[in-house]
Amino acid sequence: MKRIYDAASLPEAHILAAHLATRGVRVRVLNANAAGAMGEIPMDAAAPQLWVEDARDEARAREAIAAFHAQAAGPARRCPKCGEENPPAFDLCWSCGAGLESAAGDQGVPMNR
Numbered sequence: 001m002k003r004i005y006d007a008a009s010l011p012e013a014h015i016l017a018a019h020l021a022t023r024g025v026r027v028r029v030l031n032a033n034a035a036g037a038m039g040e041i042p043m044d045a046a047a048p049q050l051w052v053e054d055a056r057d058e059a060r061a062r063e064a065i066a067a068f069h070a071q072a073a074g075p076a077r078r079c080p081k082c083g084e085e086n087p088p089a090f091d092l093c094w095s096c097g098a099g100l101e102s103a104a105g106d107q108g109v110p111m112n113r
C-alpha cells in the first residue's frame with residue numbers, strides 16, 4: 001500500500017476512488033471514519049487519504065488523478081439513461097453504468113484558461 005493523495009473531503013475521495021477503479025487501479029480510502037473525531041486530532045490528519053493497494057500503480061494513479069482534476073473543471077454530465085449527474089471526467093454513469101454521451105461542444109477541444 002502506498003499513500004498517493006490527500007482528499008479535501010470524503011465525497012471527493014470516493015469519487016476519485018471510483019474513477020481510479022474504472023481505470024483498473026485499486027485504491028483504498030483511509031481515515032474515512034475520522035470525521036467524527038475532528039476536534040481531537042489535527043484537521044490535517046483527519047483528511048481522507050487515497051492509498052494504492054499495489055505500489056506499482058502509483059504513477060498511473062497520480063496520472064489519473066491529475067487528468068481527473070483537469071477535466072473536473074467542466075460541467076456535470078447528465079446520464080441519458082437514468083438522468084443522474086456525473087462528474088465531467090466520468091465515461092460511464094456511476095449509477096447505472098450507461099455510457100455518457102459527450103456534452104455539446106465537448107469534442108476534445110482544449111479548455112480556455
Ligand SMILES: [Zn+2]
Nearest residue numbers: 079082093096
Ligand atoms: Zn445512469
